[in-house]
Amino acid sequence: MTKLTDEMKKVISESFPAFVATASKTGKPNVSPKGSLQILDDEHVAFAEMASPNTLANLKENPQVAIVMFNQATWGGCRISGNAELLDSGELFDSFKAQFAPLKMEVKSVVKIAIEEAVIMPPMKAG
DSSP states (O other), X not given: OOOOOXXXXXXXXXXXXXXXXXXXXXXXXXXXXESXXXXXXXXXXXXXXXXXXXHHHXXXXXXXXXXXEEETTTTEEEEEEEEEEEESSSHHHHHHHHHHGGGTOOOOEEEEEEEXXXXXXXXXXXX
């Protein structure tokens, strides 16, 4: 397992949205933007699953996930890969649900990811 560095945490907190890639058990890919990605600790991130049935279906078949955060200001970013756990109850689920209730957004599941790899993508240079 890889731990998030302070630099990675900064990129994650400054990048919106995150793009989550999943694949079915047969390898059919899906990419979905997520505006709810949160750092839980040095080894876990999570997001609320509200309106992406393909993401949810893929994760039920194949828990492997990749996430890319891209900072338009710096043209750099961070890439995370790991294994997802789907939560539909408990403290973390309740926290996400409460966070989005005032926005009238229904949280169907929370996807908690145990980070296996995290890397900084250095800023791209023009030219």
